[in-house]
Every structure is written in structure tokens, then in C-alpha cells.
Amino acid sequence: MRQIPTIDDVVDARARLAGQAVVTPLLESAALNARVKGRVLIKAENLQRTGSFKFRGAWNCISRLTAETARGGVVAYSSGNHAQGVAAAAALMKLPALIVMPVDTPEIKKANTRSYGAEVVTYDRVRENREEIAGRIATERGAVIVPPFEHPQIIAGQGTSGLELVEQAAERGAKLDAVLAPVSGGGLIAGISLAVKARSPGTQIHSVEPEGFDDHARSLASGKRERNAKASGSICDALLSPEPGELTFAVNQSRLGAGLVVSEAEVRRAMVFAFHHLKLVIEPGGAVGLAAVLSGKIATEGRTIALIASGGNVDPALFAEILIAKD
């Protein structure tokens, strides 16, 4: 297992991200506060470069590569936000990027990834293994693999969002009772937990997952890494990792409270609420924290809860369908 990152790595990552990543705003809505009888602070990572927090970790990792180690560029496997984060970071470093994507990835996500100059190679989800394909290509090209979460620099990079959040909350005099973050492989919440527990030790941190993909909630309860039964079938396409990462779970196990789980209907309602009251486009996986707050999965009355709206990369047809659906 790779080395476990620390708060120092998150602080170092922040210095590296300066001028490249967006210091995303911490937003607050009088309408939302009134609705939940508490104070909700929203870290708007959908406003991050490439439309999700993933640019943070990708840049922290890729910007440190030397000309020798990365002579063949970078390779990643992802069907979504990590692909765009890696492609954009590589383009800024003038490195070639190749992304391994499932052949059935929506054309818009392939096009977005290519728009940053990356090459896209497709594979068959059922018959082929993406890690193997990426590994073979990386070896052939002399390229570096940028994993989606199992890497200390990726975790530290994502953690910069948590560092900003704690400082932005303090600036406005808010004492954080809890921080909620969406979880897939656990890299974002691992980085956030390093930052939050170092700077605000009394703040609880909770993972939020969609029903059927609650591997972290079960793993945190059992104390060992549990797998999901299904590999697909949630509207939250960014949150489908089969199990917690080994490295991320080593960070998360001692720092997170109980995991929260939300239904698809709750996610849809949260996206519609964000449209009406926050004026934000939040993708399904990015809306689980808001869904948890709105559906009462965590106590809000008289408390201050921060949540990460982790991304906004949602297909327009799906967004439109959710907006006009009769609930």
C-alpha cells in the first residue's frame, strides 16, 4: 500500500493548486436554511475547473511529474469526471493524455474529454479489464498512470477543497457541526477528513452514498472493506466504485462518522431544489449531500452542516427529464 497522506500534504497541494484550480465559493441560501431550520454551507465544486473537484487531485499529481517519468504522458481510466480532470491537467502541462473509457460511455463525455486534447481508447466493460488495458498502454508508451483515488497526491489534492471549506466557514463565523461528502472510492472524503480533522477536530464527517452502493456505510460499520453487490444501476454515475480503496479506507476508517445513504428519489428532489433555490446545476452524484440534508438523514435544526456539491457534469437530457418529472 502507498504511504498515507497527512495534513501537510494537503497544505502543500494547496500551494501547488494556486492559480490553476478555482477557489470555489462556499455558498449559503436563506431559503435552504429556513427549510431545514439550520445553517447549510455548500462548497460548490461544480464550479471547479472541468465541472468537478477531480481537477484538484489530477493537477496535484500531474504537475509534479518530471519530463523523464512522464515522457510518454499520462494514462487514466474513467468514464467521467476524473477523465476530464486528468485531460485538463495534462493539457496545462503540455503532456499527452490517454483516457481508457467504456465503449458505452455517453458520446458527450467522450467529446468533453477530447475537448481538452486527450486521446480516448474504449473497452468493453464486460469482457475487458480497464486497469490491465491502462497498464499495458502505459508500459508501451512510457506513460504514468493517474489513478482515480488510490494515490496520496490525489487524496491530498482533493483535500484542498476541505481546507478551503474550513477556512471559508471560519471567515464567516460558522462553527461546523458536520461535513458531508459524496463517496465513490473515497478519495475526496479522505482528503477532506485530513483537512477538517486537523483544523476543526470537533467536526463530524459523514460519507453519503446512493442506495445499493453503500459500501462505505457498511465498511465503516463492520470495520472492514465491504463490496457492493451491483456494479451499475444508479443515477449517480460518479459514485459506482465497487468498494472502498485500501489507502482511502486507511484514512477514512478512523476519521468518519456513520455513513449516510440516500434514495434516487431523494437525489432527484435535491437536484430540483438546487435548480429552484440555489440556481446551481448539480449532477446526481454531486447532489447526495444536499439530498441527505433535505430528507432529514442528518439532524439540521440549530446546527451548521457543510456539504460538498462535488460536480455538475450531467447530461442535458437527463437534467431536463428530472426537472419536468412529476414527483
Next chain:
Amino acid sequence: MRQIPTIDDVVDARARLAGQAVVTPLLESAALNARVKGRVLIKAENLQRTGSFKFRGAWNCISRLTAETARGGVVAYSSGNHAQGVAAAAALMKLPALIVMPVDTPEIKKANTRSYGAEVVTYDRVRENREEIAGRIATERGAVIVPPFEHPQIIAGQGTSGLELVEQAAERGAKLDAVLAPVSGGGLIAGISLAVKARSPGTQIHSVEPEGFDDHARSLASGKRERNAKASGSICDALLSPEPGELTFAVNQSRLGAGLVVSEAEVRRAMVFAFHHLKLVIEPGGAVGLAAVLSGKIATEGRTIALIASGGNVDPALFAEILIAKD
């Protein structure tokens, strides 16, 4: 004519708004900058309380009312954003609010206005005069009329967005070549021009209007207040005032550059761009500045342009239709 407000009124308004209005973020998108080969800063007033800048002026006006003058509460006429701004400000002051709205106002806008505790009275656009109705009710009740733009406190309140904009731009080392703002009666851009011309005299300020409702562009060119031929028929429902205000034009005439005009197709494309790349919900009238930038109505290459995304109150069915329309 009422007294023309000054930068001092805007500064005073800011102190009054502190803790009630949102200091909205000034956003920047690498994707947008790359697209226009310049730097675009977006003042996200769609993230303001009630979903548009209108709360600023309403609060600046209503929070100054004394118990005697406002013993009967406040009255306003508006079919949209001003209604919500006045209703929310009155609710915070624990004053009754009555809003005169066209009988054919979409039910969702009436419901939003009522959600702040306001009473809604409807009138027939063709046969009745809303100013007369509001005036009669105000007299009967001993209530104060809060006009949408022809009032120095309203103008000064809206101008706080410009004051924040100039300071936020300076904080990030941006020298503003131009500021673009949507225009209906001209209150927002009047307040902004007071702030921007006082703090950054070399910055050009341009009104942006939808085709067919370009009364300001024509008035600025001719030097006198010109009227629109039509009273309705634009997707930009917030930008349909028939002519510049007398007071607002007195402020704007000497401070604005040439007016810009955008088509409905350009507005739709800007809203879709904002969905994909900014992850913001912007209403049609709020997207005219972005439309002007994206359609090349103003030179952007190598320049820094700030624009006001003035609101995000758009019907979900319309937003969905725009998202999925084939261009």
C-alpha cells in the same frame, strides 16, 4: 424627478445590506476564457437572495422605512424578480407586503411571491393600469410604494453589486476593460455605473438588451428616452420595460457606452453554455451579457470583461425546453 443618487449612496447601501444580502461570488471559467480568448468575470447575482439582484434595492429601501410611514406595509407592482425581492425584504422587516401582478403571471411566480408571505392582487394587463391600482391600494392602506427602478434608494441598492464587483476584480488583479449589465428600466446599470465610474473610471459600461426591446441602446444613441414598439414577446421576461426611467436615464446617459443588443437564439445558446460550462442556472434576461460575449457583440480578445448574471428565476419547463432544443 427624485434626487439623483451618488456613489456615497451606494456605499451607504452596502453597509445596510451587510448580513442580509449575499455578497455574491465573482466567478471565472477557464473554458469560457479560452472560448473568447480573453478574461470574463461573472458576477453571479442569480445566487443572490430570492434568485436575483432585486433583493438589494428592495432591502435598501424597505429597511429604512419607519413604523409610521410604513404602518400599512409596502406595495409593489411586478410580475417577477422585483416582486420576490420586495416580498422577502418586507418579511424580514415584519411588514405586510402586497404585490400587484398581471392575472396571466405564471402560477409559479405567484406562488414564489406568496411563499415570502406577500399578498398577491392580480390585474388585467390590457384593461387596467398597475400603477393606478398600486397607488389606490397604498393610499387605502397607508402603505409605501416600492417602485422597481425610479427611486434613488433602489438604484443605490442595486449598485452595491457593482461596488462588490470592482473590489472583487481588484482583489484578483484584474483590470476591467468593460462591464456589461442587462437593462430593463435601467436601475441595475445606473447603480453599477455610479460604483464603477467612481472606482474604476476607465472601465466602459454597456447595457445589453434583447432584440425588439432595445430602448436604452436607441436612447443612448439619440440622447433622449425612446420607447419600444412592443410590450411583450421576448423570452427575456425580466427586460420588458417600455422605456428608460427618467431618473435612471439621468444617471445612465453620461456614464454608459453604446448599448448592445442580442437575439433570442443568442440568449438560448448562452443559457445552454452556462449549463454546460458554468454549471449555473441563469434566466433568459440574466443571460444577455453572456450572450453578448459569446456572440462577439463586444471585443474580448486580450481584454477583461465583467458581466452581471442578474437572475436565475426561470420556469423549469422553459429551461428544459431550451436545454434539449436542437440548435
